[in-house]
Amino acid sequence: MKEDKYLREIEIVCPVCGSSSFEVNAAVDGLVEMTKCASCGREATKDELLRDSSENVAEHVKEMGSEILKDTVAEMRASMRKALSGSKYIKFR
Numbered sequence: 001m002k003e004d005k006y007l008r009e010i011e012i013v014c015p016v017c018g019s020s021s022f023e024v025n026a027a028v029d030g031l032v033e034m035t036k037c038a039s040c041g042r043e044a045t046k047d048e049l050l051r052d053s054s055e056n057v058a059e060h061v062k063e064m065g066s067e068i069l070k071d072t073v074a075e076m077r078a079s080m081r082k083a084l085s086g087s088k089y090i091k092f093r
């Protein structure tokens with residue numbers, strides 16, 4: 001269920017029919033997951049599917065990347081402020 005949501009979030013589409021609904025089945029070792037297109041039945045590992053949809057994924061990562069960057073910058077500023085106020089506090093002590 002979680003995997004299904006994941007696939008939807010990154011907008012993977014079937015390279016054969018363009019459907020975005022997949023069945024995901026975890027393999028025995030739990031590492032490689034097989035996906036099956038709910039529309040045309042094309043089977044591929046999740047990795048293959050990700051590669052096939054690389055254009056979509058790249059777009060998504062780009063979006064996510066800027067979000068993460070924003071968060072990271074904000075976090076860095078916050079921790080720098082914290083560090084600075086901390087050293088001031090120590091200085092004035």
Ligand SMILES: [Zn+2]
Pocket residue numbers: 014015016017018019037038039040041042
């Ligand atoms: Zn398909």
